[in-house]
Amino acid sequence: MEKKTHDSAQRVARGARSVTVAVIISRLLGLVREQVLAALFGATSQMDAFVVAYRIPNLLRDLFAEGALGMAFTKVFSHYREKEGTERAFKVASEALTTFGLLVLLVVILGEILAPQIVGLLAPDFKNFVGKFELTVLLTRIMSPFLFFISLAAVLAGMLNSLGVFFWPAFSSALFNATSILVGLVLYFLFRFLGYPGVIGMALGVLLGGAMQAAFNWPFLRAKGFRFSPVLAPRSPAVREILKLMGPSVIGLSAVQINIFLNTYFATSCGEGAVSWLAYAFRLMYVPLGLFGVGLSLALLPEASRQAARNDIELLKNTYVSSLLVGLSLSLPSAVGLAILAKPIVRLIFEHGQFSPEDTLNTAQALSLFALGLPAYGISKVTVPVFYALGNTLIPALGSFLAVGLNLTVVLLTLPYLNFKAVALGTAVALLGQAIFLMGFFCYKVKGLPFKKFFLGFLKLLIEAGVMGGLAFLLKEKLPVLLSILLCGMFFLAEVKLLGPEEGLLFWKIKLMKRSR
Template sequence: MKKIESITHSATSVTIAVFISRILGLIREQVFAYFFGAGKSMDAFVVGYRIPNLLRDLFAEGALGSAFVKIFSSGLEKEGVEKSFKIAQILISNFLVILIIIVLLGIIFANFIVSIIAPEFKKDLYKFILTTRLTQIMMPFLLFISLASILAGMLNSFRIFFLPALSSGLFNLVSIIIGIIGYYFLMNMAIDPIYAMAIGVTLGGLFQIIFQYPLVKNKGFSFSFSPDFKNEYFKEVLRLMFPIILGLSVVQINIFINTFFATSCGEGAVSWYSYAFRIMYVPLGLFGVGLSQALLPELSRQIARKDFTMAKDTFSRALIVSLSLSIPSAIGLFMLSHPLIGVLFERGKFTFYDTSKTSQILQILSLGLPFYGLSKTAVPLFYSLGKTIIPAFGSIIAVITNVVVILLTIKKLGINGVALGTSLSLVFQSLFLLAMAIYKLGVLDFKFTLRSLLTLILASLSLIGILEILNIFIFEKIFKIILSIPLGAIIFIIICKILGPEETYLFFEKFLKTLLRSK
């Protein structure tokens, strides 16, 4: 129980930092919505940003980050700090070379990449050229964010979670400031101001490195360029990475498929989907990322000690903590989708029609949120066990589900069919990963799991009830949101606190204590 409390405490620290980042991220999206709405320039930016972001998921937040944390955390446990720093120096040098080559190739072949991922844009020459140039401007973001992810992994291994997570807030802040200043500057020069937003993305990634490196240096690490592609630890990272890349490549194929189909759903569809996903990304990033980042180093240490009983207990309790966060978040997003989108984005060039379309997509995406949370909790287990091929198979299942659903529904549902494919793919992926987790660790505590699920069901029904009552009697969007979120949260937490077990409300308790201590 102490381990899950430690992980939950670490996760709450990450969550507070990520909360700041997500709020800044929403402000960034509000800037986009106000200045660009859901038109041609915004569609071009979304696709242009998605290209380096696809590779970012492989390196920064996927294969490289997870494999590095596995090696570095195990090294700290077995061989000490000095040896681990030497390993990190070699790994960073090697990946610096690799990433620079990938970025250069991305810039050179941007035209070709855009023509594959968004062929419909070729029907509008300006839109196609704009997307290509934005892609070239944002490609270096991949290099910066990948190196920032390695630095964050090192700090996480030292159980420092808050500041690395806060660095993503710095990215959003820099993007906002440069974007707004650049908007008016480029407007005066009669240049499409969307270029300022792209420059903000690239410089935001750079500032994440500048922010985190002094923190790592304070731990005794000093970087000097010393590549060694024959190093045994580098080979081990590659060995761990390739199955993860296989799995994440499948995920990127999923995103590619979604982008491909979204660009065929008419002007604005790509932007609507992007805005909706950004809203869903708030709880998704807050809880899923926080819990996952705190869980991986702890599970790696437990499995390095071959303490599988403790790892099983840690994992099963983490699953319930994940559900206690993602289920109420999904309910809130589904029932408050229209007022949320309206309050956040409906101004400037973002119209009521855009709100309606975006809120429909958000409702569909929210259905997959609990399953995404389960997957984010399960994946660190397989990375810790060295069974990285299992998440890869889970991703393949997700892609197959996504394609089938989109093909069956896109003619009738349009962009909503793409959203439905995303949600159902998360459902099938998470069910597979949970089945494999049980196979590897053994059956989870039935009594504990059943009690937890019943509590969460009763708390969820109460949450739905209070939100429906408020929806009937309150018409003003802003007041509906202001009342619904705190009242719904209070009802949910009280029921969990009464019925138990502790994991159903543990995160909220730690979150409040951390906030009070910070004051």
Template sequence: MQTPSKNTIAKSAATVGIAVMCSRVLGLVREQVFAGLFGAGYTYDAFVVAFRIPNLLRDLFGEGALSAAFVTVFSAYDTNRSQEDTWRLASNVLNFILVVLSAITLLGIVFAGPLVSLLAPDFSLIAGKTALTIQLTRIMLPFLVVISLSAVVMGVLNTKGRFFVPAIASSFFNLGSVIGGTGLAFILPHFGQPAIVGMAVGTLIGGLLQLGIQLPTLFKTGFRYRPIFDITDPGLHRILKLMIPATIGLSATQINIFINTNFASSCAEGSVSWLYYAFRLVQLPIGVFGVALSIATLPLLARQAAKKDIPEMKKTMVSSLTMVFALTLPATAGLIVLAEPIIRLIFEHGAFTAADTLATAQTLALYSIGLFAYSANKVLVPAFYALDKTRYPVIASFMAIIFNVIIIKLTIDHFQHLAIAFSTSCTMLINFIFLMIVLHKNLNGLSLVYLGKSLVKILAATAVLTGLLWFAMPCFARWLHGSVLGQGAALCVLITSATLLYCLVLHLLKLSEMNILTTMLRKKLFPTSR
């Protein structure tokens, strides 16, 4: 049955999905540049660990926890309070974030040495690796401030129904990183600095572009900046109250990545890079599907929670989860079957070797197992913020961290870096099951019968897609191991054919969410078509 919630979510998700797709594709170009220039090893291992620190802090204090908490409170203000109060809250939060995170950044710069030693202690066994990582960390830490301000602006725009600009903004981050970073990577060695330092500076350039591109749209919504710094503001207090548990609740993956990096640094050289390249690739469907649906769903859930409309919240959650499954389960199958040719096409150039391709492909296949759970969690967790039940994501986070450490310790000696990818997927699955059970109880029952029937249809269509790829791949073996043009053409044919067959099967099985999504995407891509 087609409902307003389904249409609203699908329309917003289609808008965000297209923008995020552009960003993720540019992100892959960025990773291709890194792979071609630095390969997988000493230099890129140092960059990955250095970027982990502001990235971890970003999820702890910025995009993740802050964005979810801010949208929840800002939506309530936008629904129940005056415009003056609403814009005053936005200015106050921006100023508060600027001051607090600037202080945290300065502390991080001062204590960069101990932070790097904690994250990657075995780097000290290789001459110069720790020192390079510390230098890169200090350069990239201010990224935390810029990206957190960008997250607040994104929250305002999403609440006001502006989804495309904040979603496309991360494309400008990737453009700044690639163009600015690559340019500096060729210039700085003439001044005695490693080329990788240019890529670190490029990260800051990209962050500034991501923030700056959203500002014109922000002012068009009616926002006017006010130099307010009121720590007694009840709206700010509510955001901080939500952020405290949300900081842990949304950061399970980043905390686990922190732990995983520590383990990976003790594995064979290149392990950190293999894991990073694979995780970046699996982020493509997570961003396009999981994050897009999360961004589209959160303002809707927040408004429904503000009105205490629980029946509509339940419909929104079931529709969102159905869409997540419909989009991510076929992506999981595709990434597992096509892992090696995808990695070969994207990364096997310059310093990136055939051995790196094999190691990264194996890692990608294991990460892909948890893709649907990872994406579903992106939709489930904001529902708890909307309901002001943030303690449950906290419990789920601690469970994920504990299970992650146990699984890695039991398997890392035998499977090395692959144990880390496998453990990440397992913990995401555990997290998903727990959150689903708790949300089902807190909403007095979701429509599990409808969700179950939809899942059966999706699994059937995914099986057909997998069968097609499995039997068709040998026919394209010559091209998949040939020139870059041949590899690209073969993958394009395989992926397009499998996608069309999957959509056809779901259409025949009458999965309404998929039909709504494809209709919305068609309208966005071809606005003049009827």
């Protein structure tokens, strides 16, 4: 059992590594995109409008892309491939692509029609600023079709992950960022020349970037033998199974969207620039999420689905705990580093052009609070795929509603004192409560976990991250921030090498291994 657990953990870590290399490229390009936006717009009305308009298709993106549809499809596709072979799984993919593609197109059309009403609900205070509400509506209509492209990309990526291909689908998001930057900049200057707001060009860049991301995955699937053939089959067993898995997830993810809605609503009421400061801070927190959350989640779901299909629950439990420790070995030091070095990081990346020192201070304060929830987010990203593998999507849904309640409570209690920072604090507390809830129910469902292994590993990582944080504090004003980050990272890895746990280094070990079948 121990050898199986170790091999399984290494497969997950290897898959996560493959994803992470690509995601790091994407996150770096994403930061470049945010740098461009910060330099061009700072924390102005145009940037606030862009953030809210971009957030609207992203509210549904979590349902139809990385969230309910993507995870449910990957689970069903992996199951059919394990039980009935690749050819049958490809047929299931054609049915799902046709059926859900039409559904998403319908949602996009409704979004175009109802854009004023949606913006009115999400950011009513924008009506108090001349032209801000109308600009947000226009940008929303431009970027709404992005939902279709990103949903298609998520399904295609799920297929490739199940077939053992992790790097290229993750790299497609880098193409999205590169396209949105290059096309956006060209169109920015074109629209400025024509007398229109330059932010319209950046919105069109997002749309074309989404199309590029979806198109990039097709050649890799063709190389694996997949040939798409339109099959509208809403009553097929596979489509019905995906819908069955999606049902509770849609309810749960709707809670996530309520959280985002509430955060946006409160942020828009905190004055000019608040929406932008929170968006910039969350983008920075999103970089380390790519180091562990995205990679581990995508790599763990196919592995856990195979183990669940074989009913090997003991191996699944051990794989889960090992994956948690791998994730925490990345998220804990990242959280400590972001919290302590927030101001110099923000200054280095964003304080150019229209982005002022005041913007740096406000963004850094939000980032320090967001970072508190980073380890909890990592735990949830590892736990939710295991529930999906077991065919249980109700518990993640309930966890999402718990997060809504915690977030709303914290924001309402602290908003008069913390202003926009209350949103960041509410998010962190909500993530922590959700993670504890999910871990507790998973332990109950599988009748216990190897807790000694988990708590001993967690305690070591917590102490090691704390010691590293002391070093970061000492170096903060003495060295350039990039050098401080590098030295702290090397110091933390040396601690893990010396004291353990073993899983803390699995992510960084590059070994040639046979792929699991």
